[in-house]
Amino acid sequence: MTPDEAGAVLAAEAARFAGFGWMRGTSGNLSLVLSRDPLRLAVTASGRDKGSLAPTDVVVVDRDGAAVDPGAGRPSAEAAFHARVVERSGAGAVVHVHTVASVAAAARHPDGIELEGLEMLKGIGRAADGDVVRVPVIANSQDMGELGDRFDAAWEPATPAVVIAGHGLYAWGADAMQARHHTEIVEWLLELVAGA
Amino acid sequence: MTPDEAGAVLAAEAARFAGFGWMRGTSGNLSLVLSRDPLRLAVTASGRDKGSLAPTDVVVVDRDGAAVDPGAGRPSAEAAFHARVVERSGAGAVVHVHTVASVAAAARHPDGIELEGLEMLKGIGRAADGDVVRVPVIANSQDMGELGDRFDAAWEPATPAVVIAGHGLYAWGADAMQARHHTEIVEWLLELVAGA
Amino acid sequence: MTPDEAGAVLAAEAARFAGFGWMRGTSGNLSLVLSRDPLRLAVTASGRDKGSLAPTDVVVVDRDGAAVDPGAGRPSAEAAFHARVVERSGAGAVVHVHTVASVAAAARHPDGIELEGLEMLKGIGRAADGDVVRVPVIANSQDMGELGDRFDAAWEPATPAVVIAGHGLYAWGADAMQARHHTEIVEWLLELVAGA
Amino acid sequence: MTPDEAGAVLAAEAARFAGFGWMRGTSGNLSLVLSRDPLRLAVTASGRDKGSLAPTDVVVVDRDGAAVDPGAGRPSAEAAFHARVVERSGAGAVVHVHTVASVAAAARHPDGIELEGLEMLKGIGRAADGDVVRVPVIANSQDMGELGDRFDAAWEPATPAVVIAGHGLYAWGADAMQARHHTEIVEWLLELVAGA
Numbered sequence: 001m002t003p004d005e006a007g008a009v010l011a012a013e014a015a016r017f018a019g020f021g022w023m024r025g026t027s028g029n030l031s032l033v034l035s036r037d038p039l040r041l042a043v044t045a046s047g048r049d050k051g052s053l054a055p056t057d058v059v060v061v062d063r064d065g066a067a068v069d070p071g072a073g074r075p076s077a078e079a080a081f082h083a084r085v086v087e088r089s090g091a092g093a094v095v096h097v098h099t100v101a102s103v104a105a106a107a108r109h110p111d112g113i114e115l116e117g118l119e120m121l122k123g124i125g126r127a128a129d130g131d132v133v134r135v136p137v138i139a140n141s142q143d144m145g146e147l148g149d150r151f152d153a154a155w156e157p158a159t160p161a162v163v164i165a166g167h168g169l170y171a172w173g174a175d176a177m178q179a180r181h182h183t184e185i186v187e188w189l190l191e192l193v194a195g196a
Numbered sequence: 197m198t199p200d201e202a203g204a205v206l207a208a209e210a211a212r213f214a215g216f217g218w219m220r221g222t223s224g225n226l227s228l229v230l231s232r233d234p235l236r237l238a239v240t241a242s243g244r245d246k247g248s249l250a251p252t253d254v255v256v257v258d259r260d261g262a263a264v265d266p267g268a269g270r271p272s273a274e275a276a277f278h279a280r281v282v283e284r285s286g287a288g289a290v291v292h293v294h295t296v297a298s299v300a301a302a303a304r305h306p307d308g309i310e311l312e313g314l315e316m317l318k319g320i321g322r323a324a325d326g327d328v329v330r331v332p333v334i335a336n337s338q339d340m341g342e343l344g345d346r347f348d349a350a351w352e353p354a355t356p357a358v359v360i361a362g363h364g365l366y367a368w369g370a371d372a373m374q375a376r377h378h379t380e381i382v383e384w385l386l387e388l389v390a391g392a
Numbered sequence: 393m394t395p396d397e398a399g400a401v402l403a404a405e406a407a408r409f410a411g412f413g414w415m416r417g418t419s420g421n422l423s424l425v426l427s428r429d430p431l432r433l434a435v436t437a438s439g440r441d442k443g444s445l446a447p448t449d450v451v452v453v454d455r456d457g458a459a460v461d462p463g464a465g466r467p468s469a470e471a472a473f474h475a476r477v478v479e480r481s482g483a484g485a486v487v488h489v490h491t492v493a494s495v496a497a498a499a500r501h502p503d504g505i506e507l508e509g510l511e512m513l514k515g516i517g518r519a520a521d522g523d524v525v526r527v528p529v530i531a532n533s534q535d536m537g538e539l540g541d542r543f544d545a546a547w548e549p550a551t552p553a554v555v556i557a558g559h560g561l562y563a564w565g566a567d568a569m570q571a572r573h574h575t576e577i578v579e580w581l582l583e584l585v586a587g588a
Numbered sequence: 589m590t591p592d593e594a595g596a597v598l599a600a601e602a603a604r605f606a607g608f609g610w611m612r613g614t615s616g617n618l619s620l621v622l623s624r625d626p627l628r629l630a631v632t633a634s635g636r637d638k639g640s641l642a643p644t645d646v647v648v649v650d651r652d653g654a655a656v657d658p659g660a661g662r663p664s665a666e667a668a669f670h671a672r673v674v675e676r677s678g679a680g681a682v683v684h685v686h687t688v689a690s691v692a693a694a695a696r697h698p699d700g701i702e703l704e705g706l707e708m709l710k711g712i713g714r715a716a717d718g719d720v721v722r723v724p725v726i727a728n729s730q731d732m733g734e735l736g737d738r739f740d741a742a743w744e745p746a747t748p749a750v751v752i753a754g755h756g757l758y759a760w761g762a763d764a765m766q767a768r769h770h771t772e773i774v775e776w777l778l779e780l781v782a783g784a
Contacts, residue, residue: 020217021608024708024711024769024772024773024775024776025708025711025769025770025772025773025776026711026769027707027708027711027773049765049768049769098707098708098776100776100779100780100783103706103708103780104780104783104784107784117336117362118299118362118363119223119294119336119360119362119363119364120220120221120223120294120299120363123220123221123222123223128336128338128362128363129336129337129338140705140707140716140717141717142716142717164707166705166706166707166716167706167707167708167716168707177245180245181220181221181222181245182221184220184221185220185221185223187220188220188221188294188296191296192296192299192300194783195296195300195390196300196303216413313532313558314495314558314559315419315490315532315556315558315559315560316416316417316419316490316495316559319416319417319418319419324532324534324558324559325532325533325534373441376441377416377417377418377441378417380416380417381416381417381419383416384416384417384490384492387492388492388495388496391492391496391586392496392499412609509728509754510691510754510755511615511686511728511752511754511755511756512612512613512615512686512691512755515612515613515614515615520728520730520754520755521728521729521730569637572637573612573613573614573637574613576612576613577612577613577615579612580612580613580686580688583688584688584691584692587688587692587782588692588695
């Protein structure tokens, strides 16, 4: 996949999430893995309206989140966290959105959000019954190394999502479509928790 | 009606419900009766994004939910429950959506949701006044036979809907349009109950 | 205005309100005054999906809500209540929608919803300050004469709306656009009340 | 920028906000600075549906909110407040919307809404951590001079927004795009506060 092809996919996914109200302002960012060795990620460029990205509004970054070709715009500082998620989880696509429900749910459950007995859990590869699913919640940080270490310490290999308290939701999958579905499902679960 | 004609109707209905946020991830499934003797149901294929189904994204199943022509994709395990609903109720179309309100309402009212004195009840064929309407709530199961038996035990012939706790809403009608309207009305009632 | 011209306006307004989720199922109905002496109202036909009405999906009724030309479909029973609202208020257009917030607000305030100190009240012709606005709430009835009598007893000449408990919201204005705006504003106020 | 060019931008922004349900009825108004010395503002005309403004639906006003060319329609009384915001803040664009969350949040926090420890605050130029952000809340008034004085007394130079109690939200930025993003972010924050 070329960066422009990745950019076209990410622009369409971002427009969808912006339409849901999950990327207000210029918040959130999405990424796709272009190659794994060396790791190259196409990440949406920072500071753009996520409802109207162009295919060229991506930056290719390495495993440290640094722009490989800095001509194409400034990567989000969070690109480094995307790279960390990809390296740890093996995901091919990562979605980061700022939803009110994720922040509200994390404020109530700062040590992690436990879910059980919900059919929707099957949509993230878990069982609807008898399977206690923990969506990790980690404290926010502006230091991506620190945030990455918190992720390493808290992540659950069988849960393709993490909530950053006071910040928002990360979810991932093998490709953009699975990352979208995991995002939608975890957000659904968080809305249920936040409204309860 | 051919399977493709049914698939075109179901794709349009699914896109509508996905637009409402009622089919997050790849959740939910819809069906139309093609024939009654022997029973043949067109059911949306499993694992697809419900906002962008093609008319060919259906599987024809028999009364046990087994694919009659297995070439066209994997039927949802829930196809067997659709068949059960159709046989029991005589419905021509069944809608199954995963709404936050249905799960929230069932968590509060695990023995069934009682409604009375609401004009909206006329939309499911009941009276707005002096008619205690019970939307049955049944426990979830991954065994469609068990789930079907719970439905048989709990269903109310005059209520074209059932809520599966921790799971979502089933509603049905004589055709796709009536099933849509019953779904919209029962979801409206559940939103009222969940927000009260 | 011909009935078809009225039907085209009402179809567009109904599609808008259906898009807001305020006409779930086939609920609600809209009307426009065609003439006042004798009173002739174009009312949306009963039992149709309000998101996809055709301009011909109207029935012309008299002051009793009876179809003048019964060939064009069955008028809603509520056509008689539309006529009553028009005669009493002098309105040129009436909107009736089924919103969750209107039913929730009326359940909490069965004797009427009092509002004061809200800028939004200017949108229904009232003052933002020092003006106690009462949105009447009347008990529901299937007898349009009885419902009309309750409206007569409860209506506030300076408030272009009434809530029917367990049922929904009526709002009106000089023309379709003003009726739309009054509906949107009263619904906004009811959402504020219902969420408080 | 000509008034018509400004009008085209404002019409598109207004249609977006109306689509979010933030400009119900004909509520709210938007403005763009055309020149600073003398101050000339293009402000959306009063009394129009904000979902379907034409580029000509603007009025050019001076620093007192008076129409420079009164032929083009009546400016909103609030045009004077827009001018005040622009003079005080140096903004190039001002958005005023009527959201339920802004009124609900102000009712709970009449002395100002304090926010801290939220990543979303970076979107209005503040820090996500260790930065106590106060969104001022001022009492409503129909006297724009009085309202402007309250704004002068309460405004926080580092917060590009103010909530008017019982009324709605003002937010601003260097241009229409930044004003949009500030509006979206502050509304997101107010939804979090209102739902907590």
